[in-house]
Amino acid sequence: MIAFFRLLLILIAAPPIPLGATEADETPKSGLPKVVIVGDSIRLSYASVVSKQLAGKAIVISPRANGGDSNNVLKHLDEWVISEKPAIVHFNCGIHDTKRFKSTSKFQVSPERYEANLREIVGRIRSETGATVLFATTTPIHDARAAQIRKDRDYELLDASVERYNAIAEKVMQQLTVPVNDLHAAVSNPGEAGETEDLIAADGVHLTTAGRQLIGETVAAFIARQLAADGK
Numbered sequence: 001m002i003a004f005f006r007l008l009l010i011l012i013a014a015p016p017i018p019l020g021a022t023e024a025d026e027t028p029k030s031g032l033p034k035v036v037i038v039g040d041s042i043r044l045s046y047a048s049v050v051s052k053q054l055a056g057k058a059i060v061i062s063p064r065a066n067g068g069d070s071n072n073v074l075k076h077l078d079e080w081v082i083s084e085k086p087a088i089v090h091f092n093c094g095i096h097d098t099k100r101f102k103s104t105s106k107f108q109v110s111p112e113r114y115e116a117n118l119r120e121i122v123g124r125i126r127s128e129t130g131a132t133v134l135f136a137t138t139t140p141i142h143d144a145r146a147a148q149i150r151k152d153r154d155y156e157l158l159d160a161s162v163e164r165y166n167a168i169a170e171k172v173m174q175q176l177t178v179p180v181n182d183l184h185a186a187v188s189n190p191g192e193a194g195e196t197e198d199l200i201a202a203d204g205v206h207l208t209t210a211g212r213q214l215i216g217e218t219v220a221a222f223i224a225r226q227l228a229a230d231g232k
Contacts, residue, residue, distance in 0.1 A: 033087035033232040035223055036061045036131075038080055040068060040095055042139055042215070045207055049216020050223070058227060061086065069096035069109050070117035077124055086131045087232055090181065090223055091121065094138030094169065095205065098161035102154055107161070111168055118172045132230055134222065135173045136181040137166045139207065139215065140188050142197065146204030157205060181222040183215055190214060 035058045037043055037050060047062035054060055063080040067073050070093040073080075081089055097109035109117070118135075125133050141159040150156060166184055173180050187199050187207075199211030207215060 030059060032057065032059050033227060033230075034059045034061060034084060035088045035090065035227075036063075036081050036084050036086040037090045037219070037223075038063060038067050038073060039092040039136065041066050042095070042205075042207060043067065043092060046212045046216035046219060049213055050220045053217060053220030054223060057224060058088075058232070067091075067093055069093055069099075070114050070121070071109055072096075074117050074121055077121060081125055081131075082128045085129055087230065088132045088134065088223060088226055089125050089129070090134040090136060090219060092136040092138060092183070093117075094162060094165050095141075095157065098138075098165050099155040099157060100161060102156060108155070111165065114165060115168050115172055118169055119176070122172075122176050122178055132226055133178050134181060134226060135169060135178050136219065136222075137169060137184040138162050139183050139186075140196070140200065142200045142204040144204070145200070145202060149203045179222075179226065181219060183218065186215060186218045187211065 035054065037047060037060065043062070044066060047060070051060040051062070061084055063076075065076070065080070067076075067080075073091065073093045081091075094114075097107065097114050099108040100106065101108075122133050122135075125131055139162075141157050141162055143159055146157045162184065170180055172178075188196055190196060190199060194210055194214075199208055199214060200206075201208050201211070
């Protein structure tokens with residue numbers, strides 16, 4: 001009986017086992033730098049390629065949620081980025097921002113708001129994590145395919161809008177000295193990777209298997225160069 005009460009006292013005094021502990025809790029002990037990649041469904045489609053390409057070089061964190069527009073990225077920045085305390089953040093937002101509603105000709109996120117959001121996203125990541133920030137331009141839209149799929153919807157997606165917003169982003173990133181991964185150019189001028197039309201899916205927005213592989217490898221290589229530059 002005495003032995004039983006001694007065991008009970010030990011159990012009561014012992015610290016509680018954290019609930020919901022996951023393998024991710026052990027990642028800092030791996031010695032590998034943590035990389036967070038954030039973006040919309042395009043990012044979701046190539047994330048697994050990036051993770052495979054950087055295996056043994058970094059821990060790649062890709063939030064399960066679609067990043068959506070820049071307002072949404074900013075809204076979820078604590079959850080998706082800040083809380084992870086990464087060494088590098090590679091992010092994109094743009095396609096959803098450029099949705100232009102047919103009834104008003106207004107964008108989902110105005111050019112002015114888009115620029116302000118990008119500045120705030122970069123500023124917060126830097127000040128709250130100390131991470132190196134990388135930005136990726138938005139991949140191109142195939143206008144004819146996108147228009148056909150969305151002819152009955154209340155908005156349109158146009159490559160001209162993507163190029164306009166990419167130009168805004170490139171200006172901001174240049175001013176903030178953020179390296180830019182030009183994914184729009186990677187798809188628009190794929191070289192030996194094939195023809196642009198073979199990289200963009202039938203909906204005019206998303207990537208084919210070949211496109212996902214190309215962009216995943218492009219993102220991984222860009223991050224790997226930054227890891228080397230940072231001495232990681």
